Amino acid sequence: MDKQPKMIVGVDLGGTKIATGLLDASGRMLARSQKATAGLKSSEEVIQAIVDTITEVSGEYEIAGVGLASPGAVDTRRGIIRNGVNLPGWNGISLQAELEKRLQVPAKLINDANAAAWGEYVYGAGRGAQSMVYVTLSTGIGSGLVLDGKLYLGTSSFAGELGHTVVNPNGALCGCGQRGCWETYASGTAIARQASEAAAAAAEGMTQMTALAEAEGVPLSAKHVFQAAAMNDKLAQETLEQVIHYTGLGLMNIIHSFNPDCIVIGGGVSRAGAAFFEPLRGKTGELVMEPYRGTYAIKPAELKDDVGIIGAAALFVE
Ligand SMILES: [Zn+2]
The missing domain is CATH 3.30.420.40 (ATPase, nucleotide binding domain)
Incomplete structure (x- = not known):
């Protein structure tokens, strides 16, 4: 039985x-x-x-x-x-x-x-991959490594803090004490901060981004930056261009370090869909060295909350 x-x-x-x-x-x-x-x-x-x-x-x-x-x-x-x-x-x-x-x-x-x-490797967007790196773009940047089919933990199980790899040594101060960590440019929080800085520096001081946030009565967030960019707001588009550049740099570091066949991106920022993933795939392709081109896929996460x-x-x- x-x-x-x-x-x-x-x-x-x-x-x-x-x-x-x-x-x-x-x-x-x-x-x-x-x-x-x-x-x-x-x-x-x-x-x-x-x-x-x-x-x-x-x-x-x-x-x-x-x-x-x-x-x-x-x-x-x-x-x-x-x-x-x-x-x-x-x-x-x-x-x-x-x-x-x-x-x-x-x-x-x-x-x-x-x-x-x-979870993404076993049941989600990473199914069938050989080596997969997961990145979540939310309040910070979290990540995890599945290398040659195994979850890679490192000596103390602390491997995969890729959000705190430095992409600009002269950049903004990070919560970890360093300057210019990847997460100070590409997390949801960082996108909102860069948009607010751009809006404050603009001559009019007000853009579609801030107008959208004010209409909702909430602080400016990454969501408003994507919405305003889709409405052809120039400042939002410039902000996103910078975000895509730094996100691509982070992915380039991952690709050069681990040579994964799959990168899965989750977190609130990934919900922006094609408006985020298409330029990101293009930028990452420009940044990686030639032998890496065509060796990896960049996919949105499939598992939700x-x-x-x-x-x-x-x-x-x-
Ligand atoms: Zn940091």
């Missing part, structure tokens, strides 16, 4: 919520649970909340493993979160051991960008 197939659980531990899903081996999400982290006062309460969401989605199913994604420095080999989520008493806790003890199933911890990379859950669960897919 066939045994019921085992399910896998993915947990996305964020700064504001714990989101947990039950997946089958094909990556289909069968159940989902979510808990806010506000009000949790100790690491014990946080761990209990994680366990509760897992118990809730698991139901009667047998679980093959629990993958958990967290922002920040996650030491995958030792199963601890070094720093990351802003939760009480959290740093240095052996979360993997705690989950395994309480749930009696194998558990793995992973950085959220690495989870997204692995649940990429952290799906990618963490996919750690248990062979």
Whole structure:
């Protein structure tokens, strides 16, 4: 008699919520649970909340493993979160051991960008690739490396902080302390900042970009820059040209470093679609050395908001 197939659980531990899903081996999400982290006062309460969401989605199913994604420095080999989520008493806790003890199933911890990379490789835009680099352009730039079919973690599991590779040593100050990191030019936050600077320096001080933001009553964001550029706003188009240039430089560094056949781009900026991807493909093709041309594809991410859950669960897919 066939045994019921085992399910896998993915947990996305964020700064504001714990989101947990039950997946089958094909990556289909069968159940989902979510808990806010506000009000949790100790690491014990946080761990209990994680366990509760897992118990809730698991139901009667047998679980093959629990993958958990967290922002920040996650030491995958030792199963601890070094720093990351802003939760009480959290740093240095052996979360993997705690989950395994309480749930009696194998558990793995992973950085959220690495989870997204692995999720896209197993179930998303990177399916079938040999080597894939995942880049998320959101408030910052996160990335993850799948090299020759394996998630590459590095000595301390901290590999893939490509957002903090420097593209301009005289550039803007980055949160990490360096100047001109890639993410100071190509993250969503950076696009908005460059647009605001351009608008402030313009003679009229007002452009279609600022008008769109004001009409919505929200701060200028990357979305408005793309909208205004589509309406032929010159300042928006110039801003995007610079963003595309620096994004292309970042991709050039990736291509020259890792020779991937696939680069998957996620995050809010990737939702701009062809208006972003077409000029980016053109610019990157100009920047890379000749032998690399035609060796890689640049694709938008396929997994959406649940990429952290799906990618963490996919750690248990062979
Ligand atoms: Zn930096």
